[in-house]
Amino acid sequence: MTWDEVLTATAPSGHDLRPLLDLLFAQAQDTWPLWRAGHDALHAVKVKAISDRGHRVLVQTNPGRSRSVHAAVDPASIAARPCFLCPENFPPGECGLAWRDLALLPNPHPIVERHLTIPSRAHEPQALAGRTGDLVQLARDLGEGMAVIYNGPRCGASAPDHFHFQACAATAPALELLPHDPPVPGMLPFSSFGRHFLALFDAEPAALAARIAAAFAAWGRIRPGAGEPLGNVLVRWQAGHGTALCFPRRAHRPAAFFAHSARRIAVSPAALEMAGILVVTDAESFERLDARAARTIYEDVSPTPQEFAAFLEQLL
Numbered sequence: 052m053t054w055d056e057v058l059t060a061t062a063p064s065g066h067d068l069r070p071l072l073d074l075l076f077a078q079a080q081d082t083w084p085l086w087r088a089g090h091d092a093l094h095a096v097k098v099k100a101i102s103d104r105g106h107r108v109l110v111q112t113n114p115g116r117s118r119s120v121h122a123a124v125d126p127a128s129i130a131a132r133p134c135f136l137c138p139e140n141f142p143p144g145e146c147g148l149a150w151r152d153l154a155l156l157p158n159p160h161p162i163v164e165r166h167l168t169i170p171s172r173a174h175e176p177q178a179l180a181g182r183t184g185d186l187v188q189l190a191r192d193l194g195e196g197m198a199v200i201y202n203g204p205r206c207g208a209s210a211p212d213h214f215h216f217q218a219c220a221a222t223a224p225a226l227e228l229l230p231h232d233p234p235v236p237g238m239l240p241f242s243s244f245g246r247h248f249l250a251l252f253d254a255e256p257a258a259l260a261a262r263i264a265a266a267f268a269a270w271g272r273i274r275p276g277a278g279e280p281l282g283n284v285l286v287r288w289q290a291g292h293g294t295a296l297c298f299p300r301r302a303h304r305p306a307a308f309f310a311h312s313a314r315r316i317a318v319s320p321a322a323l324e325m326a327g328i329l330v331v332t333d334a335e336s337f338e339r340l341d342a343r344a345a346r347t348i349y350e351d352v353s354p355t356p357q358e359f360a361a362f363l364e365q366l367l
């Protein structure tokens with residue numbers, strides 16, 4: 052396929068996209084068999100809630116996510132496979148909307164309702180630099196009830212060679228931790244289930260975009276290394292202001308991912324996992340994932356308390 056064949060309309064930046072999005076999902080339902088099957092499968096996924104010290108996360112067994120959970124993201128594996136975010140490799144029926152230089156595509160393997168994959172229309176590497184403005188504006192355009200996600204190339208993006216956001220219904224448990232009346236502009240740190248993350252609040256889109264970039268830069272000073280600092284971001288626009296959950300990361304996959312079969316839990320945390328929806332693809336991982344295992348998984352991939360304190364200090 053080509054982008055001209057895939058994209059049925061242009062979604063104008065700066066406008067409420069909800070009516071167009073409703074039409075897009077209706078079109079996918081009518082004309083894209085793979086999406087319809089994936090969406091039906093979402094209603095059949097097994098979900099359990101686990102609690103730790105008054106906080107909860109969800110565990111979901113979702114076989115459709117196998118490609119993402121088990122994705123080989125080393126450069127040799129990436130170079131050897133056809134890019135699934137380039138239109139020449141799309142399945143029949145794929146449809147979408149143009150938005151700026153990106154494409155809003157219904158995700159045929161959803162984790163939550165209204166899951167979109169949002170690639171660049173050019174094959175270019177996953178990088179947040181120069182993209183935080185798009186991230187915030189898209190969250191604003193998609194409207195209340197939706198969230199836009201960025202996964203870094205070394206911590207959750209299964210196509211590190213092709214830039215993409217995702218978006219979905221804003222239902223993750225981490226959002227339940229936010230106060231009803233947050234400081235705007237302002238920021239709040241959270242520690243829950245062994246995770247340490249930061250919520251940024253701002254009513255000015257450009258200011259929020261700049262603060263997300265500053266948070267990544269600050270994390271890069273705490274854990275310097277080659278390439279983009281490891282992290283995930285989830286942005287929601289609601290009640291006249293934007294909220295960005297920033298998850299600084301130490302590692303892509305937890306020790307449990309690499310454990311021997313009897314102890315293995317196949318989970319590859321990206322933004323939705325960090326926000327409290329842990330996705331596994333097999334029944335054994337689902338059974339093993341209790342509160343203690345979840346805490347260990349989050350501790351493996353999140354900053355240490357000392358690193359997180361130093362990170363916050365950078366932003367004051």
Ligand SMILES: [Zn+2]
Nearest residue numbers: 134137174213
């Ligand atoms: Zn590509």
